[in-house]
Amino acid sequence: MEGLIERAAADLSKARYAIALTGAGISTESGIHDFRAPDGIWTKNPDMERRAYEAYGKFLKNPAIYWEESLTLPDMLGDLHNIQPNAGHYAIAKMEELGILKCVITQNVDNLHQRSGSINVIDYHGNAFKLRCMRCGRRYFPEEYDLMLLKDTGKLPPRCQKCNGILKQDIVLFNEPIPSDAADKSLKEALKCDLMLVCGTSAVVYPFADLPRVARQKSTGSGFHDIMYTPELGSRVTIIEINAEPTPLTEEGVSDYLIQGNTGDILPRIVEAVSG
Ligand SMILES: [Zn+2]
16 A cells, blocks of 8 residues: 555656546545435435436426525535535645646535635536526526525526526536536546546546546547547556545556545545655
8 A cells, every 4th residue: 555655656746737536435534425325315315316316307497496496495415515625635635736736627516625725626517506507607606696585586597697598506417418618628638637646436427437538548549539639649647546446447447556545544645755
C-alpha cells in the first residue's frame, strides 16, 4: 500500500495535466449513503424512488405541476444541507491549490467539492444546490428566486432571467440527458489529461463511465473518428484508481493500478507524499 501511495505521488508530480473523477464513494464518508443501500433513503422509502423515476417525465409534461410537487413533498434525495465535506474532498481541493490537479469531474450532486475549496468542478450529474435553464443552460442559485411566492401566486415554473426559458433543478433526473456543457467539457478534459485519478466510483453508470475509457483509448489511438475531439494520439495517460473494491476499470485493465481503500484515508496520504 505505502509503495502505491509513493507511486501515485511520483506520477502526480510528473503529470502535466492531472484531473480527478469522483463518485459516490468519496461522499459516503460524509454520511451520504447509496440510495439503494440497506440504510439508503430509497430502500427505506420506495415511494421516493418511484417519484425519482417519474420526475423527468412529469417535468416535461407539466413543469408547473412538477414544481408544485417538488416544493410541497419531501426531497427525493433526503437532506443534503447538514452534511460536511470529509478528508477526501479536502485532499482533492489541496491538490488543486498545489497546482497538481486541474479539474474535478464529479458524479455527485452534493456540492461538497465546492464547499471544500475545489474551484474547477464539473457537476456531471448536476448540482442539488442550483437551478438550470432548460433552454440556454444558465445556472442559478435557488436563493435568487422566491419559489414559495411563485407557488402561492400561481406563477410556477420559475423562468430564466436571460432567455425566459423554464428552469428545473440542475440535478440530472433519470432519463434526462447530461447537460451538454458538462458533457462536452468533461470529454475535453478526459482527452487533454495525462493523468486521471478515479476516486470512489465503480464507473458503471454511462456516459460518465466512458470518461476513463476515452482517456485510455487515446493512448492506443483507437476508436477516434470525431475531428472535433482528435486528441494527441499515442499520448500516454496514467489512470490511478482509488476504490474500496476492484471495479470493471481494474478488471478490464483501463486503470494502471488500484489503491484499495477509502478515499478519505488514501487521498490525504497521497497529498502528504506529494508535498513532502
Ligand atoms: Zn435561459
